[in-house]
Amino acid sequence: MKINTYIFLITIIIAFTACSNKTVQNQYVINTDYKEDKKVQEIEEKVLKDKINILDTLSKKEKEFLEILKKDSYSSLCSQKDFYTKLEKLESKEEISKKLKEFFPIYVENLENSCINKEAFKSEIKKNKYKDLKYSYEFYTKKINTQNIIKEYEKHNVSIKSILDNHTPSHPDFFKFISFKNSSDLNKKQKARLNLNIERLKVLKDYKSNDFIQLNIPSYNFSLYENGKNVKSFGTVVGSKKNQTPILSSKLSYFIVNPTWNIPSSIAKKSIIPKALKDKKFLKKKNIVIREKRYDLDAKKVKFSEVKWDKYLKEDVKYIPYKFIQLPSKTxxxxxxxxxxxxxxxxxxxxxxGSWRFKIPKESIRAVSHGCIRLEHPISLMKHITKKYTPKTYKSVRYIYDNEKTDSISLSKKLPLHITYITSYIKDGKLKFTDDIYGYDKIQKLNYEI
Structure with missing residues (x-):
């Protein structure tokens, strides 16, 4: 009995000693790990401090550009979107300064001419599957003089912002769209569409004017901007997918009161001639006359009955040497x-x-023209344009209108006009998207991945 008790006590002592040694050993490991962690932390803090010190030695202009790159304030990093991250890893002020200077012309190029892959887009729309669609999208790009841009960058009394602002789109939605780029409410597809629309604003023709007309195809919308603010907006009817309204920039130069309609040969062939063959009074009822070879009321008159029209209705016949003109009238x-x-x-x-079409914003109702843009409120626009952009009085123009006389009214200063394809818009402070009616969002790509 005494022997058993003795053995039990020895076992407890050995176990206690082992535990004590293990605790001491574990404490040693913890202390060692703590010291190692602290050492690593001290090294990291020193590296960060050194980095901050390096950044402090940069010039005011370099710091300004660095901050712009950090936020990508002009949305022009594009395919070099990791440039800022790489820049932060550089270990000398000289390296950072050199890279910033080299990159500035690239940033300006991206801002001025966009990051849309234009060559890929042009190649895509030439494919057979698009041959029956009249795709036409004008990119207004500029040649960037790298040496001149660097000289501007090197000037001490010129800020980075002032240089970039000279290459920034004047459209008031540009920076508004950029403000939504990092929104958590957008999924990947929506971010890609938003970025594409930002880039599309970059390649509008730059008239350096805050007064302009925008005809946006996918939203079926007319907007008149004055001093950068939308002062007049209403609906439009645009070209169908098969007869697309081209995307371009131009200038409104004049308007015609009580115009004639020079009916395109394609419409004459598909609609006017077949109807006139069935109804001998059709042309008279519609106030349509025929002239030989050219759209001119002074050209040689032609009677419908004098021509054998069947041969011009054949599918392989493209040219019709007779021009159909609809005279001015309420119809x-x-x-x-x-x-x-x-x-x-x-x-x-x-x-x-066809004013009823403006009540329904559906593609089947609003994208049906042969390419021209029909306006919901053309008379209200005529009044505004006459008063602000012509030397005429509205009273005198209205007299011409009411008496069904035909006259051309020239603008004293041509008004910039953009036909655009922008599929995002801001309403009540929220970003929204339109339908992609011509499919440009799918076939037009950026030169980088979102």
Missing amino acids: NGMGRVKYMFKNDHAVYMHDTI
Whole structure:
């Protein structure tokens, strides 16, 4: 019994001693780990302190550019979006300064000419699957003189912001869109669409004017901006997917009161001639006359009955040597006012007899024209344009209008006009998206991944 008790006591002592040694050993490991962690922390703090000290030695202009890159304030890092991160890892002031200077012209280039992959887009729309669609999208790019940009960068009395502002789109939505770039409410697809729309604003023709007209295709919308503010907005009807309204920039130069309608040969072939063959009084009822070879009321007159029209209705016949002109009237397809701006597609803005279409914002109702833009409130626009942009009085122009006389009214100063394809917009402080009616959001790509 005494032997068993003795053995039990020895076992407890050995166990207690082992535990004590283990505790001491663990305490040693903890102390060692703590010292190692503290040493690493001290090294990291020193590196960070050294980095801060390096950044403090940069010039005021370099610091300004660095801050712009950190936020990508002009949305122009594009394919070099990790440039700022790489810059932070550099260990000398000289390296950082050199990289900033080298990158500045690239940032300006991206800001001025966008980060849309233009060549890939042009190649894509040439593919057979798009051959029946009249895709036309103008990019207004500028050649950047790298040496001049660097000289501007090196000037001590010129800020980075002032240089970049000279290359920034004047459209008032540019920075508004940028403010939504990092929104957590947007999914990947929406962020890609927003970024694409930011880039599209960069390649509008720059008229250096805060007064302009915007005709935005996917939102079926007319907007008149004055001093950068939207002062007049209403609905439009635009080209169908097969007969697309081209994306371009131009200038509104004049408008025609009580216009004639020069009916395109394609419409004459598909609609006017077949209807006139069925109804001998159709042309008279619609106030349509025929002239030989050119759209000119002084050209040689042609009677419908004098021509054998069947041969011109054949699918392989493209040219018709007779021009159909609808005279001014309340039933004219152009309505009562036609707004003209120079372009290679013979498109313009005009009044319409189909005003019911503006009540329904659906593609099947609002994207149906042959390329021209129909206006919801053309007379209200005529009044505003006459008063602010012509030497005429509205009373004198209204007299011409009311008496169904035809006249052209020139603008004393041409008004910049942009036909755009922007699929995002801001309403009540929130970013929203339109339908992609022509499919540009799918086939137009950026040169970087979101």
